[in-house]
Amino acid sequence: MDVARLAGVSQKTVSRVFNDEPYVSAEVRRRVLEAAEELGYRRNNAARALASGRTRAIGVVTLGTALYGPASLLMGVERAVRDTGYALRVVNTVEGDPAGVAGAVGSLLEQGVDGIVVSEPIDERSGEDTQDGQGGDLRLRVGVPVLVLSAPSPVVAPSVLTAGHGxxxxxxxxxxxxxxxxxxxxxxxxxxxxxxxxxxxxxxxxxxxxxxxxxxxxxxxxxxxxxxxxxxxxxxxxxxxxxxxxxxxxxxxxxxxxxxxxxxxxxxxxxxxxxxxxxxxxxxxxxxxxxxxQPFDAVAQEGLKRLVHAIENPDAPPLPASDPPVGLAVRASTAAPPARRNPAR
Structure with missing residues (x-):
């Protein structure tokens, strides 16, 4: 009631905002959330999870590294998850650990997540075949939708989405x-x-x-x-x-x-x-x-949109994917070749 009064909207509108329902304008959503923050109101996510069967949390498996590419992609994912209204849970893997992805996915499933983002850029199989002698799939099997960024999928899931290829x-x-x-x-x-x-x-x-x-x-x-x-x-x-x-x-x-x-x-x-x-x-x-x-934010935004759609609409077809944009920042380090290259001194 207090949030609705401060925001100048109905209680039903407040409920729609807190339940992330559609048909609420961005301006109204902003006023409601600002009013809730001013009043110190917090959604009871545990109660919502019991009622809906979902935790409204997305887990991320990522390589623990300060390298620009993986770190920037993780930041893009964090921003994109925040925009969806889901909580974020991150588990880092360590380069050189073949069981890293499996352990990280298992940890997230134990915590209870509605979907998983795998941003693991390294092939830890060291050339080993992922298929057994009978043609069976040895990848990890999970029961929630999975988004895999810029790599082959290491899991089998009800819905496996990809983004960031290109x-x-x-x-x-x-x-x-x-x-x-x-x-x-x-x-x-x-x-x-x-x-x-x-x-x-x-x-x-x-x-x-x-x-x-x-x-x-x-x-x-x-x-x-x-x-x-x-x-x-x-x-x-x-x-x-x-x-x-x-x-x-x-x-x-x-x-x-x-x-x-x-x-x-x-x-x-x-x-x-x-x-x-x-x-x-x-x-x-x-x-x-x-x-x-690299279009890190665009890849993360599109991928998370498709993942949330798969979480909330398990029986619907996946949203179509699009190729990330290709651009080139042309600066002063490139030019036509010399008629004859000067030898190095």
Whole structure:
């Protein structure tokens, strides 16, 4: 009654807002929630769970890392979950633990969640087949809808949704940008191949070169760090045929540019460099880095919308998925190739 009076709406409208029902305008919803906060009112989620059979909680399995991509995707998921009105429960996995995802999913199910988001970017199977000798599926089986971000699904569930795929298309766009500038081919500084993202980016690079009939040079593999990019840069600097490099993330691209510069090569006059992610510092390094922005928030928003729909409408068809947008932030680290590359000093 007090919340309705302060917000200037009916008790029925307050009930609709607290039960996340449709047909309430954003302005009315805002007034009700602000009134509830001012009065110190909190929804009784335990009672709602008993009445509805749902906990109104979504669990997230994510790799415990400070790397820009996984951390940014988790932040996008946190924002998207908050917008749905569901509570968020996060369990981190540890790189190198093959049982990490299974243990994290089990922990969330024990806590009681209505759906699970799996944002696990690493293949911990180390090349092991996921099928047994009889063709049976050995993946973890769960009883709630699951959203898997940018990776194959590690679970079997009533509804398995995917979002965030498309890194191969983004890598292809980066490679084709360099080819359009006139480079004969593009070298690749890859991420560690246990990461699904690194595989997808390498596949997009390779596909672009083959589609244009260009030579596919040997891959140099880094570990996502600027230090590994620096080490790779010394290798590229010693190869007089290298005029363009697509790096699988911005940190490695920045380390690469440092090594090229120390070797006496100019970026982009001698060697062009494209990164991936568009980290905040990318526009402010020397030279400003051409890179592929990742649409973390858009992926999280669409994925969570589809997951909540699956939770609340278990008998309905899933909402259609759409491909994430592909963009390129073109800055000063790319240019047409030199007529003849200057040798490294």
């Amino acid at each position: 890194a191969d298309r983004m890598a292809r766009a980066a490679t084709e940008h360099l080819l359009r500038l006139g480079h004969a081919t593009v070298h690749h500084l890859a991420g560690p191949q246990r990461w699904y993202a690194a595989r997808d980016r390498m596949e997009g690079w390779r596909t672009a070169l083959r589609a244009h009939g260009r030579a596919v040079p040997p891959v140099v593999e880094g570990d996502w760090s600027a230090a590994s990019g620096y080490a790779a840069g010394r290798t590229f600097a010693a190869d007089g045929d290298v005029t363009a490099v697509f790096a699988a993330n911005d940190d490695m691209a920045i380390g690469l540019i440092r090594a090229l510069t120390e070797a006496g090569l100019r970026v982009p006059q001698d060697v062009s460099v494209v990164g991936f992610d568009d980290i905040p510092v990318a526009a402010f390094v020397t030279p400003p880095l051409t890179t592929v922005p």
